[in-house]
Amino acid sequence: MERRVVFCLLCNTPQLSIRTHLHRVCMKEHTPEQRAMEEVRARTSQKHFNREGRVWKFSELETFCKDAASCVALCQRLESRGLLVADSPPTYQHIEPSQRSHDVDVLAAAADDMDFFKSRLVVGHSLPKVAVTSLRSYCVAIMLLQHRIATNAVVEFEVQQWLDRKPVSGGATILLAGPVAAGQRFTLSPREEGLLDCYFCHIRPVSMKEQGRDKGRFFIGKCGSPLSNPSSDLQRLKKKYSPQASGSVAEADSPSASTSTGQPPGASLSDPLMGQTPSGASRLTSGSVRNWKAFCDTFPVSLHAAPPTKFQCVRARFPCHMPYYKKWREAQLRQRADYILRHAVGRQGNRPTEAAVQRVLGKERWTTNRPCVEDLLKAWVPPQQVAGDYQHLLPCLLQQSWKGLSLKDFGQAKGKGVVATMPFSKGEVVCDYHGELISNSVGNQREQSGYLFFFGKRFCIDATTFPCGCHPEQDTFGRMLNHSRHNPNVRAKKVKVTFPDGPRDALVFLARRNIRVGEELMWDYNIKRQSFGGEGKDLAWLDE
Numbered sequence: 067m068e069r070r071v072v073f074c075l076l077c078n079t080p081q082l083s084i085r086t087h088l089h090r091v092c093m094k095e096h097t098p099e100q101r102a103m104e105e106v107r108a109r110t111s112q113k114h115f116n117r118e119g120r121v122w123k124f125s126e127l128e129t130f131c132k133d134a135a136s137c138v139a140l141c142q143r144l145e146s147r148g149l150l151v152a153d154s155p156p157t158y159q160h161i162e163p164s165q166r167s168h169d170v171d172v173l174a175a176a177a178d179d180m181d182f183f184k185s186r187l188v189v190g191h192s193l194p195k196v197a198v199t200s201l202r203s204y205c206v207a208i209m210l211l212q213h214r215i216a217t218n219a220v221v222e223f224e225v226q227q228w229l230d231r232k233p234v235s236g237g238a239t240i241l242l243a244g245p246v247a248a249g250q251r252f253t254l255s256p257r258e259e260g261l262l263d264c265y266f267c268h269i270r271p272v273s274m275k276e277q278g279r280d281k282g283r284f285f286i287g288k289c290g291s292p293l294s295n296p297s298s299d300l301q302r303l304k305k306k307y308s309p310q311a312s313g314s315v316a317e318a319d320s321p322s323a324s325t326s327t328g329q330p331p332g333a334s335l336s337d338p339l340m341g342q343t344p345s346g347a348s349r350l351t352s353g354s355v356r357n358w359k360a361f362c363d364t365f366p367v368s369l370h371a372a373p374p375t376k377f378q379c380v381r382a383r384f385p386c387h388m389p390y391y392k393k394w395r396e397a398q399l400r401q402r403a404d405y406i407l408r409h410a411v412g413r414q415g416n417r418p419t420e421a422a423v424q425r426v427l428g429k430e431r432w433t434t435n436r437p438c439v440e441d442l443l444k445a446w447v448p449p450q451q452v453a454g455d456y457q458h459l460l461p462c463l464l465q466q467s468w469k470g471l472s473l474k475d476f477g478q479a480k481g482k483g484v485v486a487t488m489p490f491s492k493g494e495v496v497c498d499y500h501g502e503l504i505s506n507s508v509g510n511q512r513e514q515s516g517y518l519f520f521f522g523k524r525f526c527i528d529a530t531t532f533p534c535g536c537h538p539e540q541d542t543f544g545r546m547l548n549h550s551r552h553n554p555n556v557r558a559k560k561v562k563v564t565f566p567d568g569p570r571d572a573l574v575f576l577a578r579r580n581i582r583v584g585e586e587l588m589w590d591y592n593i594k595r596q597s598f599g600g601e602g603k604d605l606a607w608l609d610e
């Protein structure tokens with residue numbers, strides 16, 4: 067590796083001038099001090115790698131591998147990338163490639179691409195569907211090929227088991243629970259855990275927004291329903307990356323392949339990004355017409371993103387970039403206008419004042435592509451809503467089919483709680499507090515179980531009985547939300563909904579702020595005492 071090259075630890079790409087890179091790309095909105103600190107961190111890490119990172123011990127690698135064949139495959143992979151394997155046994159040299167595990171080869175062949183896709187997703191870039199599917203397939207393959215988990219057990223693998231994984235030195239152990247593999251354990255390496263986590267945090271939540279119901283399963287298809295046939299994912303991956311498919315997409319389309327031909331990774335990614343067929347038949351050349359969607363995939367439009375430069379466009383093989391560039395700026399302007407109006411609007415949804423728009427706009431440091439106040443005021447339209455606003459929740463209220471939630475065990479003191487498995491925006495309804503609706507006085511006479519919710523002066527919801535009579539086969543999430551006085555991220559709200567037997571109140575939880583995947587959902591029980599488990603009642607109150 068060239069001595070001057072330093073890897074940027076934020077985007078995991080090699081840089082000839084890390085300082086300029088941080089200044090122009092990864093930390094352009096940070097202070098010089100912050101950039102200097104990051105530069106030191108990157109240089110120190112690079113030095114460390116140069117001194118020590120190249121050498122791996124065979125005996126150490128063996129501890130991570132299932133068998134000798136996979137260890138050999140790993141060693142060969144490392145060596146092919148310029149790393150050195152020390153203390154390898156003499157037999158290592160004599161094992162024929164044909165003896166190596168074919169499956170592990172597929173995983174190894176796809177590894178660079180997957181790490182690259184992951185590095186893009188974790189810094190907030192979007193990827194086109196074909197790359198997203200490959201990454202999901204790779205995660206499936208890790209379980210099927212590397213850990214030899216049965217296909218049905220992969221289908222049954224649940225979010226809850228993922229959330230309950232136990233960190234161990236160098237990875238995480240997962241305990242399977244479904245009927246096929248109940249009690250089976252396997253340990254993911256840190257890299258594997260990182261990839262699965264990337265799927266969980268960045269790919270799965272997007273599919274969750276679709277129509278299908280995830281049923282708590284970890285692997286879901288792009289329509290949001292559980293993956294029913296992981297083998298087809300595996301076949302897709304094998305077709306693409308199997309060494310037998312020489313001259314295949316593994317060579318032709320992958321970022322790693324293009325990198326080795328000297329092209330920048332951004333440019334090399336463009337072919338799989340364009341949704342090419344595995345045969346490579348529809349390979350797009352630099353002169354091909356690029357559609358707007360591909361441009362957005364490469365340069366996602368967001369509130370604060372800088373528009374792509376001419377150099378970036380050309381590098382990503384958009385030579386005739388001007389129409390896309392203009393469209394990109396228009397799309398950003400619309401997003402910004404929408405954002406300003408949403409934040410400037412009065413509490414009751416009244417027309418925003420000029421001063422409010424000025425104030426919100428003033429907080430943003432947009433120097434270009436800045437919406438003008440006059441246009442914003444003209445563009446405002448009153449939101450349609452008010453009466454019956456929550457009626458659309460009826461199916462979820464009746465079927466308890468709330469999306470994007472999973473239970474997680476937080477240990478003895480706190481017990482179970484609810485974790486978000488898809489992002490929620492501020493104000494979005496998360497779930498309801500489902501239980502038996504009783505009067506306040508009846509509630510006071512009942513044994514205080516920790517699952518009683520009093521609201522107003524008249525009503526109480528008792529969610530002590532589990533499972534409830536109307537949903538005998540499932541847990542309801544509302545009753546499992548834990549308490550936080552200082553940092554609650556959801557709040558309870560009483561809403562009117564017309565049920566089949568007439569209109570009545572329901573208690574729903576709304577996100578108080580934007581909530582990320584993996585965050586525990588907690589609300590303020592509005593109880594007087596500081597801790598649980600002592601004297602007194604665990605009552606939750608909603609003041610009217």
Ligand SMILES: C[S@@+](CC[C@H](N)C(=O)[O-])C[C@H]1O[C@@H](n2cnc3c(N)ncnc32)[C@H](O)[C@@H]1O
Nearest residue numbers: 479480481482516517545546547548549598604
């Ligand atoms: C409505 S339940 C919540 C679900 C509960 N954790 C479970 O596993 O069934 C309320 C009970 O959870 C526990 N709990 C809730 N929030 C807690 C917190 N922040 N710390 C400790 N325990 C908590 C208390 O025992 C409380 O009575």
